[in-house]
Amino acid sequence: MRESNFAFPATNRAAVCITSHLYDRRALDTTAPLPLFNTLTHLTTLSSTSPRIREILVMDGGLERLVRILHDFCSNPPPPEPPTHLALQCLVNIGVRGSELIRARVVQAGALDVVGCILEAWL
Numbered sequence: 001m002r003e004s005n006f007a008f009p010a011t012n013r014a015a016v017c018i019t020s021h022l023y024d025r026r027a028l029d030t031t032a033p034l035p036l037f038n039t040l041t042h043l044t045t046l047s048s049t050s051p052r053i054r055e056i057l058v059m060d061g062g063l064e065r066l067v068r069i070l071h072d073f074c075s076n077p078p079p080p081e082p083p084t085h086l087a088l089q090c091l092v093n094i095g096v097r098g099s100e101l102i103r104a105r106v107v108q109a110g111a112l113d114v115v116g117c118i119l120e121a122w123l
Contacts, residue, residue, distance in 0.1 A: 040086035
């Protein structure tokens with residue numbers, strides 16, 4: 001049995017997940033791989049299409065959580081997994097499509113160091 005990050009009886013789920021209609025910061029804190037995969041899959045779409053979601057991610061700590069997911073991969077690189085790819089894609093969407101203020105926050109969060117580490121691991 002996996003550890004749930006939160007009970008979410010409204011949708012009959014054991015964990016909060018980000019969907020195409022709902023963003024909840026708690027969904028990024030899960031340690032179970034399947035809810036994290038579902039969350040990052042939906043967050044990839046949201047971060048590429050919604051400027052408001054990109055702003056919220058920067059303000060509520062979601063950006064730092066994405067950097068932490070990627071940093072964990074850099075410190076102990078297993079074979080690349082889908083959550084790593086999805087977290088990187090979300091981070092790129094936020095950095096490329098965000099405003100100047102959002103881009104500055106991406107740099108402050110340490111995303112450049114993590115992206116450099118990932119590129120070194122893949123080369």
